[in-house]
Amino acid sequence: MKILEARVFEYCLPLTQPLNLMGTEMRDRRGFLLEFRDATVNCGFGEIAPFPGLHSEKLSSAAEQLRQVCSLWPGGKSFNNLDEFSKFVSSNFSENKHLAPSVLFGLEMAYLNLRAATAKKTVAKILNSDARQTISVNGLLTGVSAGIDAEIERIIAEKYTAVKMKVGRADTDTELEWIANVSKKLPTTVSLRLDANRRWTLPEAVAYGKLSGIERIEYIEEPLQNPADLAEFHRQTGLPLALDESLNGADLENFQIPEGTVAFILKPSVLGISGTLRWAEFANKNDVSVVISSAFESGLGLAMLANIAAAVNVADVPSGLDTWRWLASDIISSRFSVNMGKYHISKPVLPEMAILTRKF
Secondary structure, three states: OEEOEEEEEEEEEEEEEEEEEOOEEEEEEEEEEEEEEOOOOOEEEEEEOOOEOOEOOOHHHHHHHHHHHHHHOOOOEEOOOHHHHHHHHHHOOOOOOOOOHHHHHHHHHHHHHHHHHHHOOOHHHHHOOOOOOEEEEOEEEOOOOOOHHHHHHHHHHOOOOEEEEEOOOOOHHHHHHHHHHHHHHOOOOOEEEEEOOOOEOHHHHHHHHHHHOOOOEEEEEOOEOOHHHHHHHHHHHOOOEEEOHHHOOOOHHHOOOOOOEEEEEEOHHHHOHHHHHHHHHHHHHOOOEEEEEOOOOOHHHHHHHHHHHHHHOOOOOOEEOHHHHHEOOOOEOOOOOOEOOEEEOOOOOOEOHHHOEEOO
16 A cells, blocks of 8 residues: 555534633644545545643644655555554654654554555454454543533433543542442443542542442542552552553553553553554453543544454453543534444544645
């Protein structure tokens, strides 16, 4: 497969409600789409959308890197697989600089979508011939709010099997009451996934963990400010652990999985797709579940994440893609959506070009 041309477009999607990030409000989701074309009619799109607080790069620096990357294709370049492609763009990018994670994700996504379009397959089948046809998605409860009962009713009606809950944001008594209320109202078939985003010291986390009860809790994600104490937290509370930030920038070859770890939360927009696949392989070899998670991508990016989840998980592990509900509109004609807690894997989706603005 030969890439002959690269073009970049920008998009802006309104959110259904503001996102509070580091004291500021985000009211829309902005990013770029990278398009690769071959010598025929085939094209593949990738999404580049740095998320404040998660990515250090900003949209302006991502655009600068994309402009440089677009100069790599005069005369066309052929690649046999994703690793070969990723090594090429990384080594030819710029001396003494590295591709930003969101840019690498977009490049790899565009490559895989073009390859899938050429082969007339799903990306999931390109990555794994035995990939799943459908995946489950976990519901998302963002915090204690007046509308929480309606959200619980929706999760029950749509038959979600797992729910993610952000914790460590209110006082302990209020949050534990909230968890108990949610647990009481949800069917016993629905597991609870708590995400603390490294909010606590070890004593704070242990006190919280001992009070929360573990019957319904599938895992608690990154409870500690100091990840070196994760195993001790598990020993004192018995709570299963999930790792997210602890994987970012970690040396995979020498990584020691903390005692009590049951899941890796993998964000392809942070790790890159090739990096995500390596971490997923490592997790599967060590009997650790893989949860593919989003960073508020558009429907185009979410569809790619769903394909990755379908490729890396033999069992149906619910993925963290419920952020689609925050998008008031989408860049694809048949917008990304979850039906009865499931997403059906389809061939590469294409954006509505009329709503995009050509960047370069």
